[in-house]
Structures are given as structure tokens and as C-alpha cells.
Amino acid sequence: MSSPAPQAKPLPARPLSPFMIGPYYRPQLTSMLSILHRITGVGLSVGAVLLVGWLLAIAGGAWTYASFAPHLGAWYGQLLLLGWTWSLLYHLCNGIRHLFWDLGHGYSIPVVYRSGYAAVAASLLLTVAVWGVAYAR
Amino acid sequence: MPAEEATLRSPLKRARGYGSAKEGVQHFWVQRVSAVALVPLSLWFVFSVAQLSSENFPAVKHWASAPSVAVMLALLVVTLFYHSMLGIQVVVEDYVASEGRKLVTLLLLKFAHAVGAAAGIFAILKIALGN
Numbered sequence: 001m002s003s004p005a006p007q008a009k010p011l012p013a014r015p016l017s018p019f020m021i022g023p024y025y026r027p028q029l030t031s032m033l034s035i036l037h038r039i040t041g042v043g044l045s046v047g048a049v050l051l052v053g054w055l056l057a058i059a060g061g062a063w064t065y066a067s068f069a070p071h072l073g074a075w076y077g078q079l080l081l082l083g084w085t086w087s088l089l090y091h092l093c094n095g096i097r098h099l100f101w102d103l104g105h106g107y108s109i110p111v112v113y114r115s116g117y118a119a120v121a122a123s124l125l126l127t128v129a130v131w132g133v134a135y136a137r
Numbered sequence: 138m139p140a141e142e143a144t145l146r147s148p149l150k151r152a153r154g155y156g157s158a159k160e161g162v163q164h165f166w167v168q169r170v171s172a173v174a175l176v177p178l179s180l181w182f183v184f185s186v187a188q189l190s191s192e193n194f195p196a197v198k199h200w201a202s203a204p205s206v207a208v209m210l211a212l213l214v215v216t217l218f219y220h221s222m223l224g225i226q227v228v229v230e231d232y233v234a235s236e237g238r239k240l241v242t243l244l245l246l247k248f249a250h251a252v253g254a255a256a257g258i259f260a261i262l263k264i265a266l267g268n
Contacts, residue, residue, distance in 0.1 A: 042228060045221040052253050055210070055260035058194075058201055059267070065194045088179055095172050102169060134187040 033116050037094045040087035047084040085130055090123035164223060171220035178213045198264060207265035214257035222250040 025031070057068035071077045097115045100106045106115055153161075185206075189197055200206055225246055233239040 038224075038228060041221075041224045045225055048217055048221055048253060051214070051217070052257040052260065055201075055214075055257055055264070058198055059260040059263040062194045065197070069194070085183060088183060092176060092179060096176070099169065099172065130183050130187045133184060134190040137188060137191045 029116050030112055033094060033119065037091060037098075040091045043087045044084065044091060047087070050080075050084070082127075082131065086123060086127045089126040089130070090119065093119040093122045093126070164226075168220065168223045171216050171223065174212075174216045175220055178209065178216060181209060182213055201261070201264045204265065207261050210261045211258055214254055214261065218250045218254035218257070222247060225250075 054068065054072075057065045072081060097106070097119050100115070106112065185200070189200060192200075201210065226243060229239060229242050229246065233242055
């Protein structure tokens with residue numbers, strides 16, 4: 001463990017590091033996709049609760065499932081599922097972009113922009129594909 | 138090399154490579170490992186569930202109780218909650234400044250993730266093995 005903190009002297013009024021996007025820093029594709037990765041990640045953590053709820057509803061039997069499934073089919077359920085589908089697929093595509101960065105590839109500005117647009121396009125195409133499969137049935 | 142002689146870091150510190158966080162690259166690495174695992178698992182899941190969208194309860198239960206599906210679902214739930222915990226931890230560490238509140242928030246979130254994963258595994262086992 002660390003040593004006990006010394007008695008706090010009043011800190012000089014230094015500027016705190018501000019949240020940069022907004023008044024200090026022009027929004028760009030790169031920063032927007034970065035924060036979107038985090039937002040979709042948090043949203044997917046909430047979606048994981050729904051996944052467990054769905055599994056518990058199946059495990060609970062026909063009656064439990066009958067009280068759960070209609071909510072998924074309702075307009076708000078479909079809207080949430082659409083949001084979660086795209087969030088998952090965006091987080092997945094942009095995550096692959098991150099994995100390439102981790103391997104040391106794709107750091108030049110033109111490539112960063114191209115891979116950013118590609119991640120968005122791929123996530124939208126995959127979302128259309130998933131919902132196409134769902135509604136073609 | 139001259140550059141190495143100039144440093145005050147001991148060779149042991151360099152060999153351990155743990156740095157100031159005292160855990161080295163463990164968090165970074167397991168986040169990547171779980172991410173790679175989740176690529177096939179989550180693609181399999183969304184396209185499987187899309188195909189189930191218009192099915193009734195017996196068909197959904199029949200699908201979920203197949204051994205291969207139950208194993209895939211269990212892998213998905215464990216990896217998803219693990220990856221989620223790693224990511225949420227970073228978000229909390231970034232935005233919760235107070236050490237006390239950070240510790241309590243992280244503890245509660247870790248417990249919540251454990252509960253979610255355990256409930257998911259229980260449901261998968263009950264579907265696959267129970268009657």
C-alpha cells in the first residue's frame with residue numbers, strides 16, 4: 001500500500017484539464033468515433049443485462065417467456081434492439097480498428113480517417129444484414 | 138549501452154515491467170484477448186437471434202438447449218461480462234476522481250458483473266439440462 005497522504009496543503013488554483021471536445025477542440029471524425037466507442041461500450045454493458053433477462057425468461061418456461069417476449073416485439077423493444085444491434089456492431093468494427101492500432105498499423109492521418117469511415121459503413125451494413133435476416137423470416 | 142547506464146531504474150524494475158500501476162499490461166492484454174474472442178461469439182449470436190426473431194417459445198427453447206448452442210452461449214456470457222467489466226472499470230477510473238467513491242463504485246460494479254454472469258450461466262444450464 002502507498003504511504004499515508006501528507007496533511008493537505010491548500011492547492012494552488014491551477015487550471016484543471018478540461019473536457020476537450022466542445023469549446024476547446026473542434027469535433028472531428030477521430031474524436032467522435034473514439035467517444036462513440038466508449039458510449040456504445042457502456043450501452044452494451046446495459047444490454048448484457050437484457051441478454052441475461054432473455055435467457056432467464058427462456059429458463060423460466062413458457063409463461064415467463066410470454067410475459068417477456070412481447071416487450072421485445074413492441075415498438076420500444078424493437079427500437080432498443082436496433083440500437084443495441086448497431087452499438088454492438090459498431091463497437092465490434094471499431095474494436096477491430098483498435099486491434100490493428102495495437103499491432104502498430106494504420107496510424108497515418110489518411111488511414112485513420114479511411115478506417116474510421118470503413119468502421120461506420122461496415123457497422124451500418126452489418127446492422128442492415130442482421131435486421132434483414134430477422135425480417136425476412 | 139550509454140543510454141542504459143544513464144538511467145536510475147534498477148534492472149529488476151525493468152525486468153518486472155510492472156510500472157506505476159503495479160499490474161503491468163495485464164488489464165490491457167486481457168481486454169484484447171476477450172475482444173478477439175467476442176468477434177466470432179457476438180457475430181454468431183446476433184445472426185442466430187435474428188433467425189429466431191419470429192419463432193415461438195418451443196422453437197427458441199429447442200434452439201437454446203442444443204449442446205453446441207449452450208456452450209456458445211456460456212462462452213458468450215462469460216467473455217461478454219469479463220470484457221464489460223474491464224471496459225467499465227476504465228470508464229470509472231477516468232471519470233470518478235475521489236479514491237473512496239472510485240473504490241466503492243468499482244466494487245459494486247464488479248459484484249454486479251459477477252451476478253449477471255452467474256445468472257446467465259444458471260439460465261443456460263437450466264435450459265440445457267433442466268426439464
